[in-house]
Amino acid sequence: MKRKTLQLIKQSTALASMSAMVFLTGVSTLHAQDNSVQGNIAILVNSLDNPYYAAEANAAKAQAEELGYEARVFSHSEDVNRQRELINSIVAQGANGIVLDNADSSASVAAVRYATEHNVPVVLINREIPEDGIAIAQLTHNxxxxxxxxxxxxxxxxxxxxxxxxxxxxxxxxxxxxxxxxxxxxxxxxxxxxxxxxxxxxxxxxxxxxxxxxxxxxxxxxxxxxxxxxxxxxxxxxxxxxxxxxxxxxxxxxxxxxxxxxxxxxxxxxxxxLQAQELARQGVNQLHQYLETGETGESEERQLFRGVLITEDNADYVNDFEYQSN
Amino acid sequence: MPITSTTSNIRVTKLSGGSGGFHHFHYIIGVIRGADMNNTSCIARTFGLAILTSTTLILSGFTIVSSEELIEIKTGGTPPSIDASSLLYDDIIPWASSSTRNVGEVLSAIENQGFETTCEEYGIQKGQAFPCTFWIQTSGVIDNIDTSSRVGKITLSDTGSGSEVVILSGPVIPGTALRDGYPDIVYNDFSNQDAFASFSDDLNNEVISIIENFGEVTPGDRISVVGAYATWTGMDSTIQVVPVSLERVGGE
Amino acid sequence: MSSVSDVGVPDNVEHKASLRLSKALLLVLKLRIFVALFVVIAYFSLTVNNFLTTSNMLIMAQHITVIGILAVGMTLVILTGGIDLSVGSTVGLSGMVAGFLLMQGISIGDYTIFFNVPEVILLTCLIGALIGYINGSLITYLNVAPFIATLGMLYVVRGAALLMNDGGTYSQLRGHEALGNTGFSLLGNGSFLGIGIPVWILAILALITWLVSLRTPFGRYVYAIGGNEHAAVFSGLRVRKIKLWVYVFSGFCAALVGLVVTSQLQTGHPMTGDTYELRAIAAVVLGGTALAGGRGSVIGSVIGACVISILNDGMVMSGVSNFWQMVIMGLVIIVAVVIDQLQQRLQKKVMVTT
Structure with missing residues (x-):
């Protein structure tokens, strides 16, 4: 009876430690090697189960990787506190720049300022903050x-x-x-x-x-x-x-x-x-420009992107928030 | 298991053997027998007193302001907003009048050189998010006055451009042509999209007064107009113009 | 020393050896939360850049405080056998109350009263305590089950937070010199001896609560109620009053968190604290407190909050996808409870054969 209990305990502990090892190993393999030429860009958006934000995040990631950056996607799920914590961790991790679709306008000012003060430039997409001069660019849909x-x-x-x-x-x-x-x-x-x-x-x-x-x-x-x-x-x-x-x-x-x-x-x-993909791409481009030259290349911080009216005539051109007219 | 009961101290006798549920009962009895309620309320009282004193100390520092003072404090330092009316009459209209082109000229340029080149040469485009706005002037005969919709339209024909020109006469004027057509108004100067849009509404409302002041028109009248024509493609079937200046032309 | 022994247990070498092993294992299991903390820190310090740097540790400490302070309050509630699901909403409401007091003040006729920052903090804590009082009253006087009472309050309080500014936020909490209400950001962003003020708040609060729970009659009563509420009632404990205070304290802790977060964000946001109650409960369970009550410790809960928070930050820094983070967090909680059960069984076995 005692032997059985002991065996049970041994087995359970072994199982627990094995599962822990498996998952921790899985986690470590997801941690990509930092061999990128250019640096590290963090992309922080809302819930990724919403196709709009998924389109934004994927377009930004693709563009960043094309420019030679290592890109990581995070989600704050519209929680301003989580957004702040994520930005803290991203900055501590040594990211070179952040593309952010923020969780709320006024509540995000402090977080963006934090990143900027730690020399991590921030490009805001889709949602603005009410203060100028903190983010290097604010790209929104009109x-x-x-x-x-x-x-x-x-x-x-x-x-x-x-x-x-x-x-x-x-x-x-x-x-x-x-x-x-x-x-x-x-x-x-x-x-x-x-x-x-x-x-x-x-x-x-x-x-x-x-x-x-x-x-x-x-x-x-x-x-x-x-x-x-x-x-x-x-x-x-x-x-x-x-x-x-x-x-x-x-x-x-x-x-x-x-x-x-x-x-x-x-x-x-x-x-x-709404041109989610274009917005995200331009955001990454301007961030890249800023990291290379110290300027985004645009004269204004807040830039508008046109929403395209879709009716039966042109609905065919729409795919994943991209208007493919050619 | 000795359980002593004193009136000024709590004596808790710890039972050996760990904390299985079976032992809790004995544990509690030990606690209760020895417990002294006075001890608890004494602590509670001092705690309460501490809170009360600190509260009184802290509360001595609040501020009361009247509503006028409050407004002054809150708005000190806000830049004055741009006034649509003065901007329109002092800046936009003079500028527009000096930069207009004949509508026919613009349309044929679009046909010959292409939209983008024409826009660069003759029009104002603030960015990819905006249409291209041309300041045009023309004169023609009023063909039709359509007030069935709230988007009032006065159609001019015989403008010498080969196209019909429609003057938007209100009371609803769609679009943001005036705002987008004047180079010195940029989105960055406004705190948000709403303020930017409201400004355009203010400009459009001024236009409605301009039209009202112009007076009654009937089909057959000949008038000349200076206004803004905003287009995404340059291929519109009708040229819709937001007027800033209207004049009657003497008849033949 | 009692000598209750199991009838028929052979007193041989094999038995003694397995008993020693069991005792050793028991010790490890009792200290498992410290073991977990060590494992998590060790793992991430090896696999993540900049993990053990001072700046990162300070940042992680700040992140711990949010769930840590909630967990301290939640521990006492769970120790009595109850639960408080409304703490997340209370965090949100207290942020909004603080924002309201700083930005709008209280208008009476043509005049507006603006409180200074310490007063705002005090008033907000009182609001939190009041919500706790309502919870406690529902549970003790109206005999509503804690789960239901605090679940209902979760919605009521969250709705109240949203109603306060019609879904909007209170931004610009910097205050004005003329109104005497500047300095709110010091609460969340200030530091003392290099360590952030929220961390100090957590440390002091945890210490005091731990001492109260172990060294004062009140603490004893809390454990007693959780262990066997009927016995506690029959023994003459003022169970209602104690439970009431426990919920008041939990509400107070939630208000503290609301103040800290709002101070760091410089904005009162009505949805702050959404699902934080679940994270607080996870921290408490991880730390070794039984959901049925009567067993557990405040320090364990704080360490549990550390483990959850560091695990979270470590996963973010490792680039683990958001969805995987959820899965891993859930598994950690389940494994923690399973190990807790193992510990209980082992404990009984060791106790019986001593």
């Missing part, structure tokens, strides 16, 4: 232009009167607020166009579908839905399809492959494709 064009397309289809619903993305994100404001800047100029409901769908597909379900119960005579981002638009479409409604116009912004497919199917009227 959300206002994209939203305005989408709203104008919406009006062309829906007409200048009628009832519509707005489902926003996560209003804690500045970009989302910008889009919503831009939509209203256009839509509110038409007094016969009435917004009967506005819900914060958090930028998520399921939440948008559920919100739309509830709204449809109360307002069955709407003619259009304007969505703050891609997943929300797709959620609204799912809800309308489940209810068997086919004559409601839905528009959104983002331009993922799922939205492209919905546009080609005729379920989504229009969207604006």
């Amino acid at each position: 959300n206002v232009q994209a939203a305005s064009q989408v709203a104008e397309a919406f009006i062309e289809k829906v007409g200048e009167s009628g009832k519509y619903v707005e489902l926003t993305c996560n209003l804690a994100d500045n970009n989302c607020v910008t889009r919503s404001t831009a939509y209203h800047r256009v839509l509110d100029q038409y007094p016969d166009l009435e917004m009967v409901a506005r819900q914060d769908a958090g930028g998520e597909l399921l939440r948008a579908k559920q919100a739309m379900d509830s709204i449809l119960q109360e307002h069955s005579d709407i003619t259009g839905v304007i969505a703050g981002n891609g997943p929300v638009a797709l959620g609204a479409i799912a809800s309308l399809e489940a209810a068997g409604i086919t004559d409601v116009t839905v528009v959104g912004i983002d331009g993922s492959n799922d939205e492209r497919d919905a546009v080609l199917d005729g379920r989504l009227y229009a969207t604006a494709m």
Whole structure:
């Protein structure tokens, strides 16, 4: 009996140590050798299970590696504290530069400043911070232009009167607020166009579908839905399809492959494709330029990138947030 | 197992044999028998007193301000924002009037030399994110006044350019042509995209007053216009112009 | 010395040898959290550049404080057999409260009151303690199960944090000279004798809590309640009051963390602290505290927080993908609990045959 217990304990300990060894070995093999010519760039984005951020991260990594850097991708999952901790570790690890899609605008200022003070230049992509002079460049999508064009397309289809619903993305994100404001800047100029409901769908597909379900119960005579981002638009479409409604116009912004497919199917009227890949590539290029010459090569810190209006005519050109017009 | 009970001390008798659950019961009895509640409340009282004194000391330092003082403190040092109206009349319109080209000239240049070359030569493009804005002037006969949509359009024909020119007459003026067409307005000067867009709205609203002040127009009138034409491709079927200056041309 | 012995155990050499081995193994298992810490540090110092540099150690120490302080408060709660799932949300709310007080002040009519930084810290800690008090009241007076009560508060408090500024943040916490509220960043970024202030806060808090848990009646009562709550009740312990205080303390610790993080970020962000409660619980479990209560130590929890945090930082510095990091962290927790069970069985065996 004692021998058996002892044996059990021995086996368990052995198993535990073996598993530990296996995983630690696995971890160490993932630690690439630092043979790069140029240096080390860290790419820090939001959750990688979102195709937008995955597209950004992959494009940045590919571009960095093409320029001869070793590139590592990290995710802060929209947690500002985790972002700060990651930047601390990245700087301690000796990175030469950071490409950052930050977790929140004002809360990220301290973290970007920390990196800059430790001689690690930071290029911000997609989301800005409210202070200039800290990051070497801030590349963002022209959300206002994209939203305005989408709203104008919406009006062309829906007409200048009628009832519509707005489902926003996560209003804690500045970009989302910008889009919503831009939509209203256009839509509110038409007094016969009435917004009967506005819900914060958090930028998520399921939440948008559920919100739309509830709204449809109360307002069955709407003619259009304007969505703050891609997943929300797709959620609204799912809800309308489940209810068997086919004559409601839905528009959104983002331009993922799922939205492209919905546009080609005729379920989504229009969207604006944000040039995630181009943004990430340019970010890496400017970082590289700065590391080589001390300047990014651009006269302005904050630079805008155009969102491309996507309708049935040009949806074919969209692939992974890249507009391939040739 | 001796368990002593005193009134001023806690005597805890540690039982041998480790801390299996079986022994907890005895452990607790030992604790309770010897426990003295006064001890706990004494500690609690001193602790509370310490907190109270430190609180009073700290709380003596707060500040009360009136709302006017507050506004002054908070906004001290904010740069004054650019005024759309004065910028339009003092800077943009004079500049535009001196840099305009005839619309026909621009269109044929696009056809002959290509859009990009024409844009570099004749137009303003602030970057890849912006369309190319041409400042054009033309005169023609009003063919049609369309106010069915809130995006009002006054169509001019016989402009000598071979194309119809549409003057955007409001009350809704789409686009950001005025802002994008003036070289000294850059995004970096604004705190965020919203402020940048609001500024364009302010400029466009000034245009609406310019149009209102111009007065009534009827089809058949001949007018000349200076305005901004923003385009991504140069291949638009209609030339949509945001006017900054309108004049009636005397009839033949 | 009691002499309860197992009937029929042969008193031979083989038995003695296996007993010695068991005792040795038991010792290793009891100290396993220190062993784990050593292994983790040793491994990463060998495989990662710049791991053992002073600057990196200081940074890692700062990272430990967030989960460490939460773990200290959580230990006492778990020792009583309860759990506090609302600490993460309390971190977020306290950050927002601090931001609100520094940026907006309290408006009464035409006047606004701005508190200085120590007052803001005090008030925020009071808010945290208040949330803990609500938790404790729900659990002790309304007899709601701790899991449910604190789960409900998790949502209520998080919602409150988001409502405070309609989902927005309070930025610009630098304060104004004229308002007398400058200096907030010192809390998170300042240092004393070269070591960051948050680290000092963790060290002092952990020390005091450890001493309280082992050397004062209150500490004894906490262990007693966790060990056998019925016995504690029948023995005349003021179980309700003790449990209440334990949750108040946990809320207070969460408020401290909220202050530290907000001070470092210079922004009050409503989603700060999301899922931190789970990390705190992991640290506590790793450190040897049983979820059922009655067994464990504060120092163990702090070491557990160190292991989790260093493992996390080490994996980041090694370039391990985010998704693998999650898997590894989960496995570490599971292995820790399995080893804990082994220790318990071994302990019983050794005890019985002594």
